[in-house]
Amino acid sequence: MTRIAAVHGVLPAHEYQQHEITDALATMGLAPQGNRAVLDRLHATSTVRTRRLALPLERYATLSGFGQANDLFIELAVELGERALKAALEEAGVRPGEVDLVIFTSVTGIAAPSIEARLVERVGLRPDVKRVPIFGLGCVAGAAGLARLHDFLLGQPRGVAVLLSVELCSLTLQRADASTANLVAGALFGDGAAAVVALGREHPSRRPDDGPVVEATRSRLYPGTGRLLGWDIGDTGFQILLGSDLPDLVRRQLGDEVRAFLADHDLKPQDVTAWVCHPGGPKVLEAVRDTLDLPARALELTWRSLAEVGNLSSASVLHILRDTLTLRPPLAGTPGVVLALGPGFCSEAVLLRW
Incomplete structure (x- = not known):
């Protein structure tokens, strides 16, 4: 099976308390009908x-438009991506030239050549490395990217594959949009990056102290939910779609889907010792807990990540996987689940074994 050899997360240098970001957004006019109390309530709930941002907070009011924001995305994504990828390879004890596949994912900027292409020479990857840039999976892409690493390594058992996620959500800020969806996004999302190094089952560098193995994956697209989550793209860039009935859909659909996935492997939710769940927001996390009937402690690391850095889109679940590996590693032989949700509307589950 695919072995996770290293997970490394990085954050930008600019750290702010939530109230500082609230004040800045209010100054930019992002309080509905000038009602500051609504903005305060959304940010408090x-x-x-705290959150880390790609730019100093005062810079966001000066951005001239989508073009400038996207240029900054490319510049900063290359810097953060290089840090994450180099550190993950070093932790795994893998030389850059050994990498056979690199998957890059982001939903907060556009680049051609793509970000991982710009990193090949900087990091020392081979010129013939296989590259798969992904755009559009959004928050689910951390789990989906891990699943696609596994798919590749099943056919390349001596191979090395890496996943790189860079999400600079703050650069998508829509200063003229006072919709509830945009205000909620402004309260939740932060910036960050993460990289995963995975080894095929026959790779000679596999070590006994490497991380968990991937046993199985499950992708699910829910019909009729295409406008529930995602982007509308216009002259000013990415305008968020965020349906208010998202938590209800999670309650109706996700529990049965995850239970069926686990049952295929003779498991039940109570058998899982580590839930590595994307922090979609408080209401979504409560819906996940309710529909799977999880004890409060099961999502503790997810709640902690949401509080400390916000929602990092696809990078979040990888930061939480890193935290699980370093802060609360499960007992050997026990199962874990990586779970994320994204545009489509869709879910991705990855079954791990420690």
């Missing part, structure tokens, strides 16, 4: 305490 997000449970986010």
Whole structure:
């Protein structure tokens, strides 16, 4: 099976308390009908305490438009991506020239050549490395990217594959949009990057102290939910779609889907010792807990990540996987689940074994 050899997360240098970001957004005019109390309430109920941003907070009011924001995305994504990828390879004890596949994912900027292409020479990857840039999976892409690493390594058992996620959500800020969806996004999302190094089952560098193995994956697209989550793209860039009935859909659909996935492997939710769940927001996390009937402690690391750095889109679940590996590693032989949700509307589950 695919072995996760290293997971490394990085964050930008600019750290702010939630109230500082609230004040800045209010100054930019992002309080509905000038009602500051609504903005304060949304930011307080997000449970986010601090976030890291790609730029100093005062710079966001000066951005001239989508073109400038996207240029900054490319520049900063290359810097953060290089840090994450180099550190993950070093932790795994893998030389850059050994990498056979690199998957890059982001939903917060557009680049051609893509970000991983710009990193090949900087990091020392081979010129013939296989590259798969992904755009459009959004928050689910951390789990989906891990699943696609596994798919590749099943056919390349001596191979090395890496996943790189860079999400600079703050650069998508829509200063003229006072919709509830945009205000909620402004309360939740932060910036960050993460990289995963995975080894095929016959790779000679596999070590006994490497991380868990991937046993199985499950992708699910829910029909009729295409406008529930995603982007509308216009002259000013990415305008968020965020349906208010998202938590209800999670309650109706996700529990049965995850239970069926686990049952295929003779497991039940109570058998899982580590839930590595994407922090979609407080209401979504409560819906996940309810529909799977999880104890409060099961999602503790997810709640902690949401509070400390906010929702990092596809990078979040990888940061939480890193935290699980370093702060609360499960007992050997026990199962874990990586779970994320994204545009489509869709879910991705990855079954791990420690």
